[in-house]
Every structure is written in structure tokens, then in C-alpha cells.
Amino acid sequence: MSRVLRWALFPLLVTLHCGQALAAETGKDLYKTYCWQCHGMTGNGNGINVRDMSVQPRNHSDAKEMSARSDEDLFKAIKHGGQSINKSVLMPPWDGVLSDDEIHALVRYLRELCQCRHG
Amino acid sequence: MKRPVVSVMRRISMLSLILLPLGFANAGQGDDLLNARCAGCHDLKGPAPTTVQAIWERKGPDLFYAGNKYRREWLARWLQAPVRIRPAGMFYGNHIKPGPDGDEIDQGSLAPHVKLSGSDAELAASALMDKKAKSDLIKPGEYHSGTISKSMGELMFDKFRGCLACHEIEPGYGGSSGPEVYTVAKRLQSDFLISYMRNPQAWDPKIFMPNKHLKEQDLPKFVDYFKVLSEEDFK
Structure with a gap:
């Protein structure tokens, strides 16, 4: 590999490495950080913030409710907020802090919590 | 005439020598x-x-x-x-x-x-x-005070934007994971509030306050609302 090519590729390799590092958070850790506050420590929808909410957060451990939602809908609700799937404004958009890879990791973790699949 | 000027200058220099280190x-x-x-x-x-x-x-x-x-x-x-x-x-x-x-x-x-x-x-x-x-995130003087009623502010903060989910607007009313907002206008600079609400992750990349993509024209209205709340006597 020529020296010029190596220097040209260096920023790309750094970017790829950083991208991997940013996606390294697990779904479980992300859920604890961003979702516990409303959906609760066990995902049952009873987080510390629910007391004065007009709409209660989704119970992620409810297999019946969760199997009615596709992975695409869950991804969309996390990324763009509840209103993007005609649900509550209280579910905010998380695209400002979570990468697509991290949102996919969260969707996989939601499937662990409900122990269910779509359909 | 020169002597007094030199003398004053000397005194100022002496004073500086004492005050600057202080x-x-x-x-x-x-x-x-x-x-x-x-x-x-x-x-x-x-x-x-x-x-x-x-x-x-x-x-x-x-x-x-x-x-x-x-x-x-x-x-x-x-x-x-x-x-x-x-x-x-x-x-x-x-x-x-x-x-x-x-x-x-x-x-x-x-x-x-x-x-x-x-x-x-x-x-x-x-x-x-x-x-x-992070001074580059602040636009000094960006906030110009306006007026908003408490009920309109609450409507915006709660019903339209859902911020009440995480923040209390009076003691014991609202969410608990974020800081109370009924004192925020007393605590924080208005230009900072606008900048932080515009993009919380620009200040704190992993913070658990989401970017709600608030409209630019609404940002100062939130600060106006916080000022209304700060004038309430909740104690």
C-alpha cells in the first residue's frame, strides 16, 4: 500500500473504529440509562416518573401487548418518539442520543424483556 | 508639573504590585x-x-x-x-x-x-x-424576555411537549428523573437554557434528556414559562 493511500485511508479507519466504539453499549445498559425512568427497572411500565403522567408508559414485560408491535414500529417509536406511530408525546424521540445500532440493540432487549416476537 | 505625574504613576505601580498578586x-x-x-x-x-x-x-x-x-x-x-x-x-x-x-x-x-x-x-x-x-454553544443575548401565561406555559411544557414526564413544575408534581424546573430560572442563565434545550447532547453527549427538536421560536417561550414559575411562592 502506498504511503499516500495509507494516509488517505487513516481517517476512514479512525471513523470506523469510533463508530464501532459508539455502538458498543448493550441494549440492557441503554435501557437502564434511558428507559428505566418511565418504563421501570423491570420494564413493567412503573418507573419513577409515572405518578403524574396522563398516559401510562408501555409495559415491556407484557408479551400480549408487545407481540402486537413489529420491530419496525418499536424502532420508529424509539427513534422518532411515540407520535411517529400515533402514540403519546410522552414517549420522546431518542435520535439525538442513540445511534441506529443502539436502537436496534434496544429493540432486541425489548424482545428479551417480553420474551415474545411480533405476531 | 512632571513630578506629581511621575509620583502618581509610581504610586499606581506600587499599588498594582500589592493588589495584583492579591x-x-x-x-x-x-x-x-x-x-x-x-x-x-x-x-x-x-x-x-x-x-x-x-x-x-x-x-x-x-x-x-x-x-x-x-x-x-x-x-x-x-x-x-x-x-x-x-x-x-x-x-x-x-x-x-x-x-x-x-x-x-x-x-x-x-x-x-x-x-x-x-x-x-x-x-x-x-x-x-x-x-x-463550550462557549461556542452560547449566543450571548439570544434570549429576549417575552410574556406567557402560566396555563399556556404548562400546556406547552406538559401536553404539547411532554417535558412534565421527567421534570417537576411545582414541588411534588411532575417527573423525578430530571431537575426541578420551577427554580431553574433562578439557577441558570437564560441563554444557557435556550442552548441546552436546543440540543442537550451538544453539552452532554450521553445525557438521558432527549432532544425534543423544539422549534426555535418556542425556545424563549419555555424560558418565559420558567420565569413565571420562579415567581411562584411554592414554599
Whole structure:
């Protein structure tokens, strides 16, 4: 590999490495950080913030409710907020802090919590 | 005529020699105080956490941009008589436990904030106001005060934007994971509030406050609402 090519590729390799590092958070850790506050420590929808909410957060451990939602809908609700799937404004958009890879990791973790699949 | 001028200049020089080191000594003392009393729980140097684990470990707000964030007079007052601002602590996940009706705040896990003497509080406040990281995110004078009724502000904050989910708008009413907002106009600079609401992750990349993509024209209205709340007598 020529020296010029190596220097040209260096920023790309750094970017790829950083991208991997940013996606390294697990779904479980992300859920604890961003979702516990409303959906609760066990995902049952009873987080510390629910007391004065007009709409209660989704119970992620409810297999019946969760199997009615596709992975695409869950991804969309996390990324763009509840209103993007005609649900509550209280579910905010998380695209400002979570990468697509991290949102996919969260969707996989939601499937662990409900122990269910779509359909 | 020359003599008096030279004499005055000499006196000024002499005075400078005495006062300048005193100024530096004050600045040095302030930094020493911050390092001794604050650095155990607050990051004075930055950068902000880049992993969620670092968010969990954070014990108090980052202070390396304190001069762009806080109102000096509030800092000096609060440091002498600190009261809780975040009902569930800095990272709520460390201070909750399962309860019969859902998760609840584990009050016993919350430690009181260090209390400073009047002179130390003034010294700390001055040293903190010198910490101006991330100034590029602030547009000085961006906020122009307007008027909003309390009911319209609440409608915007709660129904339209859902911010009440995480923030209290009066003691005991609202969410607990974020800081109370009924005192925020007294605590924080208006231009900072606008900048932070515009993009919380620009200040704190992993913070658990989402970017709600608020409309530019609405940002000052939120600050107007916070000012209305700050004038209420909740105690």
C-alpha cells in the first residue's frame, strides 16, 4: 500500500473504529440509562416518573401487548418518539442520543424483556 | 508639573504590585477550594461522559462550563444552604428501588450536598464563573424576555411537549428523573437554557434528556414559562 493511500485511508479507519466504539453499549445498559425512568427497572411500565403522567408508559414485560408491535414500529417509536406511530408525546424521540445500532440493540432487549416476537 | 505625574504613576505601580498578586491569590484560592471541596463529585475539567457507564458514575453536575450555565448570585446563595434540585439524584438509576406501586426513590441513598461558609461560597462562585468551556454553544443575548401565561406555559411544557414526564413544575408534581424546573430560572442563565434545550447532547453527549427538536421560536417561550414559575411562592 502506498504511503499516500495509507494516509488517505487513516481517517476512514479512525471513523470506523469510533463508530464501532459508539455502538458498543448493550441494549440492557441503554435501557437502564434511558428507559428505566418511565418504563421501570423491570420494564413493567412503573418507573419513577409515572405518578403524574396522563398516559401510562408501555409495559415491556407484557408479551400480549408487545407481540402486537413489529420491530419496525418499536424502532420508529424509539427513534422518532411515540407520535411517529400515533402514540403519546410522552414517549420522546431518542435520535439525538442513540445511534441506529443502539436502537436496534434496544429493540432486541425489548424482545428479551417480553420474551415474545411480533405476531 | 512632571513630578506629581511621575509620583502618581509610581504610586499606581506600587499599588498594582500589592493588589495584583492579591487578585491572583484569590483566583488561586478559588481553584484550590474547588479542588479540595468539589472535585470529588464534580468534573471541573471535562470532557463530559462519552459512555453510559460514566453517566451512572457521575455524582454531581459537570462544572467545567459552570460560568456559561449558572447565575453567580444563585450559586453563592445556594452553596451556603444547599437543597436538592434533582429529586432522584444525579443519575436516578442509582437512587431507585422497587416499591409496591412501582419504582420509588430510595431516599436513604441520597447524600446531602456540602455546605460552604459565606466567604467560601463567594470564592467558589467566582472561581466557577471563570469556567467557560463550550462557549461556542452560547449566543450571548439570544434570549429576549417575552410574556406567557402560566396555563399556556404548562400546556406547552406538559401536553404539547411532554417535558412534565421527567421534570417537576411545582414541588411534588411532575417527573423525578430530571431537575426541578420551577427554580431553574433562578439557577441558570437564560441563554444557557435556550442552548441546552436546543440540543442537550451538544453539552452532554450521553445525557438521558432527549432532544425534543423544539422549534426555535418556542425556545424563549419555555424560558418565559420558567420565569413565571420562579415567581411562584411554592414554599
